[in-house]
Amino acid sequence: MSKKIDITIEFDSKEIAQSSFLEIQIKKGYYEIVFEKVEFTKDITLEKEEYLDLAINSRGYYLYCFENTNIKKGYYEIFSLKIDRDTYLEPYQTSFYLSLIQSWINNEEKYAWRNLTNLRKKVWIEACLFWSGIQTVFIPEKEIFFESLEVNSERDLYCYLGELFFLDKGYLGQDLDGLEDCLRSFLRNESNNKVCINNFSHLEKILNTPKSFKKYKQKYTDILIEIFTATDFKIELS
Secondary structure, three states: OOOOOOEEEEEOOEEEEEEOEEEEEEEOOEEEEEEEEEEEOOOEEEOOOOEEEEEEOOEEEEEEEOOOEEEOOEEEEEEEEEEEOOOOOOHHHHHHHHHHHHHHHOOOOOOOHHHOOHHHHHHHHHHHHHHHOOOOEOOOOOEEEEEHHHOOOHHHHHHHHHHHHHOOOOOOOOOHHHHHHHHHOOEOOOOOOEEEEEOHHHHHHHHOOHHHHHHHOOOHHHHHHHHHHHOOOEEEEO
8 A cells, every 4th residue: 555644634623624745834933834735624713822733644733823813615735824833843853754754655765764863763763653564574584683883872773673674664663662562563483583783782882871771770782682582582692
């Protein structure tokens, strides 16, 4: 099934519009959302600070109106809406998410996770979840070679694992709990797959931070290995 960007707008818990794409422009004191090819199913009158629900491929946001706004029923090639900056919408990351998904739809090799900022790597992982979902079938080589030097942050770890197990746009969680859930979802004929982790000391240096130890009360890499072994993967460290 082909993928597409799905943008819906709700008011008072009822869908009132769908759009094919949007752009977020940063203005002085507010954001302006420019919807493309949008059709509203009814007239709407919004007072300042009243909100609409926006969903982009199931990612939800509240859009608080910057000013009183009247929306007339009908189809618009372009429709602009001013929203308050006091919103959960992250303009840079949301715009990147849309651009990333659109590039994949167009089969463009426009982005690579290794070249992204840490914040954009978070978006990459979320986009991979939308694009690939949680896999239930895993047909790997007997040995999976994990090069620790590919990992320079926790987000690198999950970008790399998704790629390592399922190639480009693959998803294998975005935290330790998510990783375990994904590994347990596999329907595998083999139970003796081995993960060979090269340069393990580098991985320890990157992941075993005071912050992670405070959160988990043990080394991050210890938990990582426990998750793999608990899900029938053998581990070889070098």
